Every structure is written in C-alpha cells, then in structure tokens.
Amino acid sequence: MNISMIGTGYVGLVSGVCFAEFGFQVSCVDLNAGLIARLSAGEATIFEPGLDELMTRNIRDGRLSFTTDLAASVAGADVIFIAVGTPSRRGDGEADLQYIEAAADAVAAAMKPGAVIVIKSTVVVGTNARIRDRIRAARPGVEFSMVSNPEFLREGSAIEDFMRPDRVVVGVEDTRGREAMRRVYRPLYLRETPMVMTTLENAEIIKYAANAFLAMKVTFINQVADLCEKAGGNVQEVAHAIGMDKRIGAKFLHAGPGFGGSCFPKDTRAFAATGRRFDAPQTLIEEVVAVNETRKQAMAARIIEAARQSDAASVAVLGVAFKPNTDDIREAPAIDIIAAIQKAGLTVRAHDPEAMVTARAALPGVVWCNSAYEAAEGAGVTALLTEWNAYRALDLKKIAGLMTGNVLIDLRNVYKAEDIEGTGLDYRSVGNSS
Numbered sequence: 001m002n003i004s005m006i007g008t009g010y011v012g013l014v015s016g017v018c019f020a021e022f023g024f025q026v027s028c029v030d031l032n033a034g035l036i037a038r039l040s041a042g043e044a045t046i047f048e049p050g051l052d053e054l055m056t057r058n059i060r061d062g063r064l065s066f067t068t069d070l071a072a073s074v075a076g077a078d079v080i081f082i083a084v085g086t087p088s089r090r091g092d093g094e095a096d097l098q099y100i101e102a103a104a105d106a107v108a109a110a111m112k113p114g115a116v117i118v119i120k121s122t123v124v125v126g127t128n129a130r131i132r133d134r135i136r137a138a139r140p141g142v143e144f145s146m147v148s149n150p151e152f153l154r155e156g157s158a159i160e161d162f163m164r165p166d167r168v169v170v171g172v173e174d175t176r177g178r179e180a181m182r183r184v185y186r187p188l189y190l191r192e193t194p195m196v197m198t199t200l201e202n203a204e205i206i207k208y209a210a211n212a213f214l215a216m217k218v219t220f221i222n223q224v225a226d227l228c229e230k231a232g233g234n235v236q237e238v239a240h241a242i243g244m245d246k247r248i249g250a251k252f253l254h255a256g257p258g259f260g261g262s263c264f265p266k267d268t269r270a271f272a273a274t275g276r277r278f279d280a281p282q283t284l285i286e287e288v289v290a291v292n293e294t295r296k297q298a299m300a301a302r303i304i305e306a307a308r309q310s311d312a313a314s315v316a317v318l319g320v321a322f323k324p325n326t327d328d329i330r331e332a333p334a335i336d337i338i339a340a341i342q343k344a345g346l347t348v349r350a351h352d353p354e355a356m357v358t359a360r361a362a363l364p365g366v367v368w369c370n371s372a373y374e375a376a377e378g379a380g381v382t383a384l385l386t387e388w389n390a391y392r393a394l395d396l397k398k399i400a401g402l403m404t405g406n407v408l409i410d411l412r413n414v415y416k417a418e419d420i421e422g423t424g425l426d427y428r429s430v431g432n433s434s
C-alpha cells in the first residue's frame, strides 16, 4: 500500500515516519522546499524524542521519501493523508481552512480512481463533507472515498502517542474507506488499540470536544489554584486527591501559567466559534478562552510586581517552549508573559534547552543565554515557565548567588519547599498559600 502524506509539520512528519515504520511505502509532501531538502537529507526538522532514529531507519530501508511534487506523490498513492495546518482565522477565531482547500484541490487534480482521501488535520464539523463535494465537483465521475481521521498525539511524546494511542477515531462513509483505515492501522489493531468507526461529523466533533475538554480541565485547576493561594490551600494536594476519583482522572490537573501550544488555544477558539455559528453556544469554552488569556497576564503581573519590589532591572525566564520536549513556541504562555515584562521596562534574560532558535524571531529584545545559570546572572527575579527536566535539579544556591534579587517564581510547581531551604531564595509556587 502506498501512502502520500501532505504536510510535513508535527503531525504529517510524525505520522508519515510511523506509517513507514509499520512497513508501508510513504511519500511525504510539503510546499516548503527548504523543509523537504533537509528532510531528504535525513535531518529531522522538529525536535521530537525518538524521531531521528525512526527517520534514519526508514529512509535507509527505502520506505520513506520526501518531495515537493504533490502531483507525483498523490498519483501513486492508494491512501492520501492531508495533514496541513488549520490555524486561527484573524478576527472571529474560526479555523482557517485555506490550506486544507488548496491541498484538496491539488489532490483532486492528481488522484487515481479509487483513492482514499483522509483528512488528518483538525477541522471543524462539516469540513470533510464540504471537501468531499469540492473534490467530486472537480473530478466528476471519478470514484474516491472520504475519511476523517483526527490525530490525538501530543508534542514531546508524539511517536509514543502515535504508536500507542488510547484510541483511533475514524469517520467513514463507505466500505473502501473503512477497509483502507483498518489496513493502515492494523499494527495498532493487533495491539488491541480500540478503533472508533463513526461518521465524518462525529469524528470532527470528537477531536474538538476532546481538546476543549482537556483545556477546560487545565483552566479549572488554574482557577482552583487561585483559590488555594488566597484561602490557605495547596493545589497539588487538592489535584492529587480529586484526581483519585476515576470519574475525574489524575491527568491535566497541573496548575500553571495557562495552556498554550499550536492546538489548545486555536482549537478552543474554533470550537467556540463553531458553537456560535450553529447557534449552539459553547459558553463553557468561551469562558475557558477568556480565563486563559487573563491568566497569562496575571502571571506576568506577578513577575513584574516581584521585580519592582526587588528593584531589579532584569528578569530571568527559564523555558519558552509551551511545554517540555518540544521546540514549538506557538502561543506559548512565555510569549505573552515576556512581552508584558518587557513592556514594563524590564530586561528579559531567557534560556530554553531546545526552543531558542525558533524563539529568537518571535521575541525581539530578549537576551538569550546558554544556560539557566547564565540567565540568572544579575536578575532580580527568576521565573520558571516550562518544566524541562533540565530545570528540575538546578543548583538553587548557585542561582541565588548569581542573582541580584532572590525571588524564584516557579509557575510549574517543579520544586518543593524543602528544596529551597538554605538556598536564600524567596520561593513562590502556583496555588500554594504557604
């Protein structure tokens, strides 16, 4: 079976590499010639644990190739995955489907009869049916199947998530589409991964509802953290105990600076916009979007206030990626927080183990440092924004000695009070009154 994967970003590249690892012949396509040149040379263009090794092996064994020639890739494919971006549209928060439409038009022109076209990108309800009709109109009389196959992988653990998902969701309309999906996911099926076969519309709504629910869970615990701080509680103890109830579950209950990333922010906005468009208001999610925006500013204000109190001219920021184990900074809380700190007239000295290359252009004026220690030099306040493992065992005494002030604001609750004893730091975590 030949697979064409259109779009080689986080989802397309990881999916393409993993399908090749399953033994399929995979041709990955991207418009970006620079990206394709690097990938063809065996260079992973994103930081994702385990990706390099799988890429190298599958290129070597001739199962994985990269091209800018979409028509050739699609013409030879039995199954065509579309994994291009669906960013927020400016103004109304709706998902911008222009990349999906352009990719679908190119696929329509080149596909062979009987092709199975799978949208893997996150698309709002109704999109698969609309794209199916668009392709049908472009190639009247040519048979093909439309499939919706949303992806649930997380950055930073993308390979593991793709290989061992909780479930695979497939929206199908016909037997050919169903059988093709059973074949491409057979290796997971053999591992007893549940496969949810449903309609196109359900598959689309499932993806948004899942992300919206998880974003809501994070936002909920962030607000509980505020209450804990003011009323004498500890959010970690609260989260731990409520998470023991299986109906609630322990995951996504870590309080922090607000959710970020390439998906939760845009997908919550799009879900809310879809609700408005269908006159089925998603008021909970509207509120989640608003609360999350406010939270990032509140976290910035906390850092600025501490800097003012310690008469500091600079703040050290540890971590700019939206989460650990990725170099992705799209809608990272650090972006808004750093901008607010700079606006307050303070210098930001920042470090991140992997994201500094991508962050440079997005964050002008930041002094980029080679280590957490270099960032702390001369800073009045050190703020830990991303819970990279490299920040879990810092020599805090050394950090305190390098700073002019002594405040450590740990927005990820990496440290415990006992870690701070004897360091001379004034430690402030999230959701902890003591």
Ligand code: NAD
Pocket (backbone or CB within 6 Å): 006, 007, 008, 009, 010, 011, 012, 029, 030, 031, 032, 035, 070, 083, 084, 085, 086, 099, 102, 103, 106, 120, 121, 122, 123, 151, 152, 153, 154, 155, 262, 263
């Ligand atoms: P991305 O922006 O990293 O990559 C998209 C790629 O598609 C780019 O390299 C771009 O050049 C390419 N592209 C755009 N139009 C094209 C065309 N017509 N032909 C060929 N290539 C084209 O995007 P991503 O983060 O991989 O996300 C892709 C989709 O998957 C989105 O809908 C997203 O919501 C969804 N998703 C992302 C994640 C994640 O962790 N990033 C997880 C699950 C789902």
Ligand code: UGA
Pocket (backbone or CB within 6 Å): 122, 151, 152, 153, 154, 155, 156, 211, 214, 218, 251, 252, 253, 254, 255, 256, 257, 258, 259, 260, 261, 262, 263, 264, 322, 323
């Ligand atoms: C998320 C979902 O977890 C994936 O299932 C989904 O496929 C993906 O979005 C997508 O659709 O793109 P991802 O954005 O990679 O994956 O990362 P998450 O681990 O979900 O974290 C998202 C944000 O929430 C991060 O900023 C993270 O720091 C924050 N978060 C998460 C918390 O603040 N607390 C938590 O307990 C969990």
